[in-house]
Amino acid sequence: MSQPRTGSLHWLLILPLLAVLAVLFIAPLYFVIERGFTDPPGAGWDNYQRALEDPAARRYAWNTIRTAFTVTLCASVLGYTYAYATFRASRRMRVFLLYCVLVPFWTSLLVRTYAWAIMLRDEGVINKTLGSIGLIDAPLPLLRNSFAVTLGMTQILLPFVILPCYSAMTRVDVSLVQAARSLGATPTSAFFRVFLPLTRPGLAAGAFLTFILATGYYITPVLLGGPGDQPVAVLIENAVQQQGDWGLAGALAALVTVLVLVALMAGWRSLTRSVLESGRRS
Amino acid sequence: MAPVAAVRRTVRALPVALVVMLLVLPSLVVVPMSFSSGQILEFPPQGFSLRWYQAIASNEVWIEAARNSLAVALAVVVLSTLIGGPAGIALGLWRWRGRSLFLGFALVPAVMPPMVLALGMYITYARFDLIGYWGLVAAHTVMALPFVVLTVMSSAQLVDPTLLTAAQSLGAPRWRVLVEIVLPLVKGGLAAGAIFAFITSWDEVVVAIYLTDPTFKTLPVVMWNQLRERVDPNVAVVATLLFAVTSLVMAYVVLKGERKQRVQ
Numbered sequence: 245m246s247q248p249r250t251g252s253l254h255w256l257l258i259l260p261l262l263a264v265l266a267v268l269f270i271a272p273l274y275f276v277i278e279r280g281f282t283d284p285p286g287a288g289w290d291n292y293q294r295a296l297e298d299p300a301a302r303r304y305a306w307n308t309i310r311t312a313f314t315v316t317l318c319a320s321v322l323g324y325t326y327a328y329a330t331f332r333a334s335r336r337m338r339v340f341l342l343y344c345v346l347v348p349f350w351t352s353l354l355v356r357t358y359a360w361a362i363m364l365r366d367e368g369v370i371n372k373t374l375g376s377i378g379l380i381d382a383p384l385p386l387l388r389n390s391f392a393v394t395l396g397m398t399q400i401l402l403p404f405v406i407l408p409c410y411s412a413m414t415r416v417d418v419s420l421v422q423a424a425r426s427l428g429a430t431p432t433s434a435f436f437r438v439f440l441p442l443t444r445p446g447l448a449a450g451a452f453l454t455f456i457l458a459t460g461y462y463i464t465p466v467l468l469g470g471p472g473d474q475p476v477a478v479l480i481e482n483a484v485q486q487q488g489d490w491g492l493a494g495a496l497a498a499l500v501t502v503l504v505l506v507a508l509m510a511g512w513r514s515l516t517r518s519v520l521e522s523g524r525r526s
Numbered sequence: 527m528a529p530v531a532a533v534r535r536t537v538r539a540l541p542v543a544l545v546v547m548l549l550v551l552p553s554l555v556v557v558p559m560s561f562s563s564g565q566i567l568e569f570p571p572q573g574f575s576l577r578w579y580q581a582i583a584s585n586e587v588w589i590e591a592a593r594n595s596l597a598v599a600l601a602v603v604v605l606s607t608l609i610g611g612p613a614g615i616a617l618g619l620w621r622w623r624g625r626s627l628f629l630g631f632a633l634v635p636a637v638m639p640p641m642v643l644a645l646g647m648y649i650t651y652a653r654f655d656l657i658g659y660w661g662l663v664a665a666h667t668v669m670a671l672p673f674v675v676l677t678v679m680s681s682a683q684l685v686d687p688t689l690l691t692a693a694q695s696l697g698a699p700r701w702r703v704l705v706e707i708v709l710p711l712v713k714g715g716l717a718a719g720a721i722f723a724f725i726t727s728w729d730e731v732v733v734a735i736y737l738t739d740p741t742f743k744t745l746p747v748v749m750w751n752q753l754r755e756r757v758d759p760n761v762a763v764v765a766t767l768l769f770a771v772t773s774l775v776m777a778y779v780v781l782k783g784e785r786k787q788r789v790q
Contacts, residue, residue, distance in 0.1 A: 274646075276645045351552065359551075359559075460638065462641050484645060
């Protein structure tokens with residue numbers, strides 16, 4: 245596939261990127277984490293101890309991880325199903341379904357999130373409709389809770405599951421599924437024992453990506469969540485904005501970064517495999 | 527038999543229909559809200575009027591913010607394609623030691639929590655007096671680079687290596703092969719990367735909140751401030767206009783791609 249002899253030309257091509265990321269990305273990351281050790285002077289690991297022992301911080305951490313898991317689960321199940329339906333659909337339907345995946349990207353993330361807030365509130369269109377057909381007496385509490393956060397984040401992160409899953413499905417050799425069927429497998433068992441394992445790298449890539457991105461979310465929980473749904477990002481912001489506590493913010497930032505990097509390494513194989521193969525024949 | 531099959535088909539289509547709703551609903555409700563004649567942002571909207579469109583057209587804050595956003599996003603597109611494009615080519619064209627490690631490094635900015643990036647960039651760029659236009663361009667370039675690298679890499683992977691060998695064996699120096707053969711072949715990837723870079727910058731809120739100041743605000747920052755204070759249909763108008771513009775761009779891209787496929 246690739247040309248074997250490259251000499252050192254590739255260095256020339258990646259050098260600008262390395263330089264830019266070192267100065268504009270790694271340096272900022274270093275300085276914010278450094279604050280965790282030097283603010284107040286001589287803090288050492290004190291800020292980390294504070295971050296890990298503070299019950300409030302633990303609650304925020306739990307919110308972050310719980311939400312990320314729920315969203316990953318919802319997005320994976322819905323996204324895989326949707327990708328499969330797209331894969332099996334007629335040409336025309338397939339174009340339509342793929343088009344729908346792209347629509348969210350055209351609307352500002354802020355506005356999409358706020359649109360949920362408007363639809364979900366007590367006087368919103370959902371509660372009004374349910375009330376007018378007599379299904380409910382009092383408005384359902386749909387906003388300012390984990391349900392709203394999960395809904396909003398799943399909406400935003402779904403394409404990140406659907407696209408790698410769909411791309412993995414288009415690379416499956418369909419004759420393998422047909423072989424399983426002709427050897428007596430029911431459609432269900434052919435799906436679960438042949439098709440699903442073959443497309444698992446795509447699903448894994450999407451799920452890892454969703455989890456990693458979800459841990460960093462800030463806008464959606466702030467606009468849709470209640471006090472019990474606020475993630476670590478909000479705690480970091482509060483530390484800086486309300487208390488000027490850059491030490492704590494630095495320690496928390498370091499912890500979140502470590503969490504992201506650990507998740508990234510856990511999903512490394514499936515992510516790179518999905519990324520490196522997505523360009524290959526489809 | 528037939529009704530059973532029909533029921534089964536409907537049941538099977540239900541989850542897909544739900545996901546379609548989930549994907550497009552938030553984008554769609556915004557449009558009617560922008561034509562509201564009422565005072566607040568609500569759905570379904572009250573009455574129909576163009577008053578909020580008129581309000582936007584004469585509001586300096588929004589126009590100024592749109593101009594700022596556009597200026598930042600265009601600079602980000604240029605810088606991220608110039609820097610990320612070559613790296614994407616190197617990743618997609620050849621295998622070399624450390625390739626997948628470098629790929630990982632190049633992609634990390636896209637998955638970093640924005641709040642961590644925002645604080646780090648704030649304290650670092652402030653030292654160099656970079657808060658404002660250039661600071662935001664730098665920050666968004668970092669966040670857009672992974673997308674450019676990815677899209678260019680996937681189109682460079684499709685380049686037929688025999689073309690390169692042929693050109694080289696005919697005596698073309700390596701840089702000429704890159705410029706005259708590879709570059710035209712990865713143009714599509716570069717264009718896709720440029721679109722992603724534009725959207726990344728255009729829609730970014732968290733980092734922008736920290737790297738802008740009262741004299742220089744971008745569209746998402748103004749929206750964010752509005753949404754946290756008093757919510758009138760202004761926001762819906764801006765969103766609708768943006769939706770219209772991006773839909774047109776995407777429709778153009780899709781149609782162009784279709785035509786190209788048909789020609790081939």
